[in-house]
Amino acid sequence: MKKLGIYIHIPFCTKKCGYCDFYSVKWNEVQEDRYIQSAIKEIQSYKRLGDKFVVDTVFIGGGTPSIIKAESIEKLLNEVKKIFTVKKDAEITMEANPNTLTEDNLKEFNRIGINRLSMGVQSLEDNILKKIGRSHNSKEALEAIDRAKSQGFENINADLMFNIPGQTVESIKETILQLIKKGIKHISFYSLKLEEGTPMYKLEKDNKITMPEEELERAMYHAGIELMEKHKLLQYEVSNFAVKGYECRHNLKYWNQDEYIGIGPSAHSFLGSMRFNNPPNLTEYIVSSEDEIFERNIQEFMTEEDLSFEYIMLRLRLTEGLNLSDFKNKFKIDFKEKYLEQIKYLTENNLAELSDESMKLTRKGMDISNYVFMQFM
Structure with a gap:
């Protein structure tokens, strides 16, 4: 059978970061419970694929998945296992904010089958974290890594952002070194791009912040690459670095043009030659699920020419080419x-x-x- 990846979008945050344009709403427990029931129904809507695919990766993103109950995540994973055969060695990733991870919920996340954590560290400079609207500080981030490792999580990614106003090449290098000392096996290293509609975009338009010059942005990127590779975190994609064997198998599906389905509002899917997505509206998503109707926006039916160009573009993002x-x-x-x-x-x-x-x-x-x-x- 063909292999399938599943992305599950948890559309809740306690607050919105200044740079983020991913779909999310403010969390409350009633909405969480309603959303989980709707997402279960959407998983069930793919029952026809159950005998055609085996699932080898699940990625639970957001939003902030780690603010909802482990029991809720478990319900979603159990439904996936009812509909699909899930490989015993499947990679099951969950995104998390450092200040939401406790010994108790980490123990539960481990118990229900999460075997890879992706932490939104972003920076280990408190002034930078405050500037971009993050809800944690550097101490909480480093303690969360230790706590996760103590509860059995070895496969941990740290999201790290550069090109933030006020950052320097040296401060980026210091952050990377601290993460390496903590035994982080994977770093996603992203350049901040301000998206229209975000608070930081407005601040720049109003001349209240100034983005780094391109020369400094490139210097940060190259310094990060050099330092990570020196410490055996090898670049395998434009923005991703890993100790050998710890590459993100789910994200490799995107770059290999493999098939995947997305669950939840704003989630994207690729099946056959069709790309489609769910509308980014939680209320509409919940209402439509009550009638077991999931309206999906078809982005495109891709021709062979479309697919071949996209494949070239995606594969050339990888260092193996x-x-x-x-x-x-x-x-x-x-x-x-x-x-x-x-x-x-x-x-x-x-x-x-x-x-x-x-x-x-x-x-x-x-x-x-x-x-x-x-x-x-």
């Missing part, structure tokens, strides 16, 4: 023949490297990856 044999098997196209001119241009300008087996981006190519991708359109 695009495997030429896999591309030919998937699309019945000889990559080197079809894209002869693009390959020549990219290799001559030190943006990509071509071997008999694959094409991958150079460090220079990674830096301007969007420009590289456009060459294949």
